Each structure stands twice: as C-alpha cells, then as structure tokens.
Amino acid sequence: MHYLMGVRIDESELPYPDAEMEETFARVGAVNDEMKAAGVWVFGGGLRPSDSATVVRVDQGSTTVTDGPFAETKEQLGGFYVIEVDDLDQALAWAEKCAEACRVPIEVRPFEGIA
Amino acid sequence: MDLTDVYRAEYGRCVATLTRLLGDLGLAEEAVQDAFATAVDTWGDEPPRNPGAWIVTTARNRAIDRLRRESTREARHAQSLLLHQPDDEEVGPVRDDQLRLIFTCCHPALSPLAQTALTLRLLGGLEVPEIARAYLVPEATISQRIVRAKKKIRDAGIPYRVPEAPELPARLASVLAVLYLVFNEGYTATSGELVRTDLSREAIRLARALAELMPDEPEVTGLLALLLLVEARRPARVGPSGELVVLAEQDRSLWDQELIAEGHELVRRCLRRDQPGPYQLQAAINAVHTDGPATDWTQVLALYDQLIEHQPTPVVALNRAVAVAEVHGPALALAVVDELDLPHYHLLPATRADLLARLDRTTEAAAAYDEAIALATNDTERAFLEGRRARLET
Numbered sequence: 001m002h003y004l005m006g007v008r009i010d011e012s013e014l015p016y017p018d019a020e021m022e023e024t025f026a027r028v029g030a031v032n033d034e035m036k037a038a039g040v041w042v043f044g045g046g047l048r049p050s051d052s053a054t055v056v057r058v059d060q061g062s063t064t065v066t067d068g069p070f071a072e073t074k075e076q077l078g079g080f081y082v083i084e085v086d087d088l089d090q091a092l093a094w095a096e097k098c099a100e101a102c103r104v105p106i107e108v109r110p111f112e113g114i115a
Numbered sequence: 116m117d118l119t120d121v122y123r124a125e126y127g128r129c130v131a132t133l134t135r136l137l138g139d140l141g142l143a144e145e146a147v148q149d150a151f152a153t154a155v156d157t158w159g160d161e162p163p164r165n166p167g168a169w170i171v172t173t174a175r176n177r178a179i180d181r182l183r184r185e186s187t188r189e190a191r192h193a194q195s196l197l198l199h200q201p202d203d204e205e206v207g208p209v210r211d212d213q214l215r216l217i218f219t220c221c222h223p224a225l226s227p228l229a230q231t232a233l234t235l236r237l238l239g240g241l242e243v244p245e246i247a248r249a250y251l252v253p254e255a256t257i258s259q260r261i262v263r264a265k266k267k268i269r270d271a272g273i274p275y276r277v278p279e280a281p282e283l284p285a286r287l288a289s290v291l292a293v294l295y296l297v298f299n300e301g302y303t304a305t306s307g308e309l310v311r312t313d314l315s316r317e318a319i320r321l322a323r324a325l326a327e328l329m330p331d332e333p334e335v336t337g338l339l340a341l342l343l344l345v346e347a348r349r350p351a352r353v354g355p356s357g358e359l360v361v362l363a364e365q366d367r368s369l370w371d372q373e374l375i376a377e378g379h380e381l382v383r384r385c386l387r388r389d390q391p392g393p394y395q396l397q398a399a400i401n402a403v404h405t406d407g408p409a410t411d412w413t414q415v416l417a418l419y420d421q422l423i424e425h426q427p428t429p430v431v432a433l434n435r436a437v438a439v440a441e442v443h444g445p446a447l448a449l450a451v452v453d454e455l456d457l458p459h460y461h462l463l464p465a466t467r468a469d470l471l472a473r474l475d476r477t478t479e480a481a482a483a484y485d486e487a488i489a490l491a492t493n494d495t496e497r498a499f500l501e502g503r504r505a506r507l508e509t
Binding site: 108 | 222224270272274282
C-alpha cells in the first residue's frame, strides 16, 4: 500500500535558526537513506512556506489565480513523503522515525489510488 | 440449542477465522451473516453437530461465490487467498484467530470507544443496543463508530496480526480494557437477566490466551487473576429465585475454590514481581475478599488508596467509598460519595441510598433508591434495589 506521510509544521515558529536546521537536515537525511535502503521510498521533499503557495480555481470556464494557501492556519504542510509498505503498522513505524527526525507530528494517510 | 444461542456462541470465532481466510474484516462479517441466514432456512429443528464449523464452511463457500461474481482488485485478491488455503485444518478455529482479531480491533489508530465497540460486536457477538448501554451512549453513536472503524481498518490497511514484541506492550492497555469490559458485560448483563455466563467465559478464555502469549506482562496476569476471582463468586451471587445476593450475605461454601486458588497464586506472582498496576491492584482487592471467612476491610481500603493513585476515576472513588464506610463508618463515606460526579450511573445513587439507610436518614435513602431504580437497566439489579427500598419502610 502507498501512504502519504505529511509533515505538520507550525509556521509561526519560522524561520528556524540555521544551526537547528542543519541538525534537522542531517537527521532527516539519515532516515531518508534508511527508507531508500529498505525499498519503501517512493518520493518526498520539503516545501517552501505556505506564503509561496498559489491557488488556481476553474469555475464555469473562467480561471482565477489567487495568492496564498487554501487555509490561512498556523499549522501547514511543511513537507511530505510517499512510501510503499505492506500495512499501516509498517507505515506508522516509519512515521515514528520521521517524526523523531523532524521533531514535529506526522500525519499518515493511505492513498485511495496511485496513477 | 437454538440459532440465537449458536449465534451468540459462534459469531466472534467465525468472524475471526473468516477474517484470516479472506484477509478482510468486512467481507468476513458479510460472509458469516450470509451463513447464518442460510442456517435459518436450512437447519430446521436439527442444527448440525458442530454448528461453528458448519457456519465457517458455509461462510467460506458463500464468500467464494460472492467474490467470483465481483471483479474488483480486492475481490480477486481475496479470492486467490481463499483458494490457496488448505481446506480442513485451516477452516477449523485456530487458537490465535481471535487474538489476532482483538489486536486489530484494539489498534491505537482507532478511537478508544471504537476499539471496544468493535471488539464487543465482532468478538463478543453483542448487539449495538447492548454495547450502547454498557457505554451509556446513544445507539446511533455506537453503530456509527463501528461502521467508521471497519472502514478505517480496511482503507488505512490496519493489519490483521498479533503485534511483534517491540510494539506489543504499547498495544496491550487497550486490549486489557476491552477484555475487562466484555467480562463485566457478561457478569452484569446490561439487560434482562443478571448474568450472561458465556461472555464472561469468553473474556476469561481470551485473557488466558493473552497471559500465555505474554507471561512477562504483570498487568495481563493481574487481569486474569481479577477475572478468575470475580468469576469464582458467581455461584453465590444469585439466590435460589434469581435474586442478587451481596458479598456480605453470600454463602462462601458456594464459591469456586479452584478458581480462587488459581487467582490467589497469580496475585502472589504479581506481588513477587512488584510492578503494581490497576488490574493487579483490583485482583489483590478481590484476593482479600476471597481470603478467609470474612473480608479484611482495612486491607481493602489500603489497596483502594493505591488503586486511586493509578486510576483516579470517579468509579474507583465510589468503590473506595464502600471500603471507607466499612472502616470509618457511613458518614465519612457519604461525604466522599456526595463529591462524585457520575451521571446515569445507577450504582452512585444505590451506594448513597445504602449509606443514608445506615445513617437512619430513611426519607433521603428512599429517594436515592428511586433514583437508582430508574437508572438500573438490569432486571435483577432493579429487583434487588426495590427489595432494599421496601426494607426501609419496615
């Protein structure tokens, strides 16, 4: 099964101090390598803050482009992983490692389908 | 044995086995329900000698038929699982089936209420209204939780297996809570007659299996000891005409000495390990109740003082108040009880009524009994409370 592991960050705490970011990158990099070695890695990456987001809407043939994320909330998606494992327990075990490395909560969601 | 008895006795086992065979809980339940529907049409007055095996075999065949008609990916997957299972031994009940299912039902990715509701429904074969009463919540809440939980098990890929060693302890707390609730449902059935022995036996059976699987978990040993020591008093708990007999008035010669000996041995094992927890403490309390010719209430109160530190809930506080009454008198106990907030719980006004009666505050006692009678859902307990209330007036 494919799972999305969404990294939930509190953007009011941004920017993180450089030294802290470096440590986090090192820890996350190690877990990423572990996932790749275990053959569960599909895709993943960190996102720019949500103020870099743009929303596109198409309604009755007319397109509107607006600035900003869907919802202006403190909690935003800071990055995500897509992994392929056998079941939720395996996904939760990886999520635990990622949450430990990122030091923020991870939301685990199964994919309905994969194109 | 009629079909209702077979349903109650075999439903959980059959769903557990079919879940292993089909790899899907929802499909398993549908197949078992199909098989029971077939049983209604075909058994007549003569059920087969081994009704559980009949249900499992029929459910399996029904599932194969159903899956052959469907062509989704899941259906093909389930069908290939089914067709590759060797027939005889695998179709029979396997010891671990129910254990696997209980760990699935009690997965932390499900809400606590959903966990228990699902276990009671799937393993205990309880109906939704019974579960709702056990939880003091509306029926719609329970059925919604069950539907949602089953959907999440399927969609989120919650596995059907006993957790591996490192995850096992973390998964345990909710499993223990669920087994205890199933036992209690059997011990104080929420409707009709007081005692539903099969559920309590089922809980003990599962607790034994769990204790075998996890011999180094003191709380598992504690839960098993607790269940055995409560179960041991069952024969004395109901009098000749079906009436409730309280602990102090029970004929101790009716108690099951074998269960008591086993329970005491388990409690001693817990004491030697010295890692107390809520179930071990409750087991110890029941060991005191079943030791010698009368309860040593000072010891019981000391154990409740420990228990309330581990489990500071109003129900524990209420039970502790009963011990307070025995050691320090009803006035002090009443002061404790009056502080408690336990809406809809009939044992709160029942305990108040008893304490008020002992203080000769008859009018208030009668009012408290009325409140308890209105809240009690079990006929035997209601009759007991009515008897107590009648005694006030003589």
